[in-house]
Amino acid sequence: MSWFRALLPSAGPQSMLTLITVAAAVSSGIYLSTVVLYFTRIVRISPMQVGAGLSVAGVACVVSNILVGRISDRRGPLGVLRASLFVGAVATVGFLAVDGFAMYLIVIPAAAAAQACVQLLISAMIPRVVTSRANEFRAYIRSVLNVGIAIGIGLAAVAVQWDSALVYRVAIIIAAGFLTAAVPLVAGLPVMGPAAATAEYHGDRWIALRDRPYLALTALDGVLSLQYRIQSVAIPLWIIGATAAPRWSIAAIDMVNIAIVVGFQVRASRRVVDATAAGVALRRSGWVFLIACVLLATAHGRGGWVVVLILGVGAAVLSVGELWQTAGGFEASNALAPPQDLGLYLGVFGIGLRMADAVGPALLTWLCISLGVIGWYVTGFILLAAGLLAPVVIRRVASTRDRYALVPAL
Structure with a gap:
């Protein structure tokens, strides 16, 4: 060991x-x-x-x-x-x-x-x-x-x-x-008391659920999180139904994703040190997801080693986007949450991923499988739009922190 x-x-x-x-x-x-x-x-x-x-x-x-x-x-x-x-x-x-x-x-x-x-x-x-x-x-x-x-x-x-x-x-x-x-x-683990142990707080106990700028950020991350379902749902169905790629390529693509995330997640996160950098990372992920969707769409009707290569490159590009989306989402969700309510805010932020889990399989099956090539393009532009909006929403969240941070009771 x-x-x-x-x-x-x-x-x-x-x-x-x-x-x-x-x-x-x-x-x-x-x-x-x-x-x-x-x-x-x-x-x-x-x-x-x-x-x-x-x-x-x-x-x-x-x-x-x-x-x-x-x-x-x-x-x-x-x-x-x-x-x-x-x-x-x-x-x-x-x-x-x-x-x-x-x-x-x-x-x-x-x-x-x-x-x-x-x-x-x-x-x-x-x-x-x-x-x-x-x-x-x-x-x-x-x-x-x-x-x-x-x-x-x-x-x-x-x-x-x-x-x-x-x-x-x-x-x-x-x-x-x-x-x-x-x-x-x-x-x-070290003893950890309540996050707000140094003061009593008054105000809205469920303020995260009414923090509209932060909820907007949660929604954008939920849209970007559709990329996880592209990996687990859309790509396997696309390989089986629209290409002549061998079935083993599904497992190979999963291994490519795991290898990239395990090998490069820390490196991709080193410069994402504040909310501004998080917005840049999320915007970058949107562009990369678009490129990945376009690449994957070109696999339609192809076979042999050419389609395996296209699928492998497309999946690798998708995984690079995942690195930046994960880094940006982690940093933004933590940096923009009031420290005394970090657990609650992270719980609310997780709603975006859960909604992607719930809606993503059906949505992506319709877009990428039923509509085919054009659906892949639509999916890519949806992810790009979310990425481009992320820095704008993050600036809005940052500008409203005084409004949503709880004030120590006198």
Whole structure:
């Protein structure tokens, strides 16, 4: 394990936060890769019911992120992180007890919401654990998250290949075990009280939900986050339905994305040190996403190594855009949130990604698959428009911070 320890930050709390991230990410990778097949093939829940449950889980993620973010701000994040890890582990083990749709509707939202809350709390704790260059550590955590998810997906691939009830259940137990193992690691983090521990605050307790400039930024990030669904939904369907590319190219493209994000996320984030730089990064990502969409559109009707090359380059360009979008979104969401309400604001900011998860698959299937080449162009220009608007919206958010920051009570 010496090679793994070499990847960890030298500081104790940072190493502990990294290990918690890895554990949660491996569990998430197993969850993402097995949940649909396990419940449809083994438990025999209909695909429509599985999809409905995942939609409910998406709503649960949004609501729980907002509530947990606020609780973290007012009571401190460590207890909430322990509870989220524990609930996630129990809900994941609960998969084994599901024998119908009703039980499924209980455990899936609980597991998904717990996973989302763990990621939120890790993001909210980074500024309190890292005293300098927090943006680089956020990028490092993003890379670690991708590595962990890739490991989880690899473990889940064994279950998918065997397609056996026993192997699926072993994978589920492993996923729960990683979350359980992370619970005692929380004790290695420094004590963190409420974010507003030095003063009592008055005003709107849910001010983030009424902070219209910040909500506009959240919406723009949600539009840009459609790029994740391009990677996971539009490209595989495009390869199968509109090109003669070999099926293995789908997995190869996923590996290209993981390699680029893991290898270059920290480097891409080094100059994104304030809200202004975040706006530049988001604008740059919009242009890159447009280029990627145009490249991917040119794969239509092609075959052989030419189409593999086009798809590979297009996916690589898309991944570069992801680097800048992630760096810009991380920095803007943190820098423009009042410190005493950081958890709540990050929970609200996460709504953009959750909406992209909910709307993206259907929207991109219609645009990129049903409309074809022209739909790829439309998608690219939608992402470009969001990127171009980002610096304008960020300036607006920055100019209104005095209005939305809570004032210490006298």
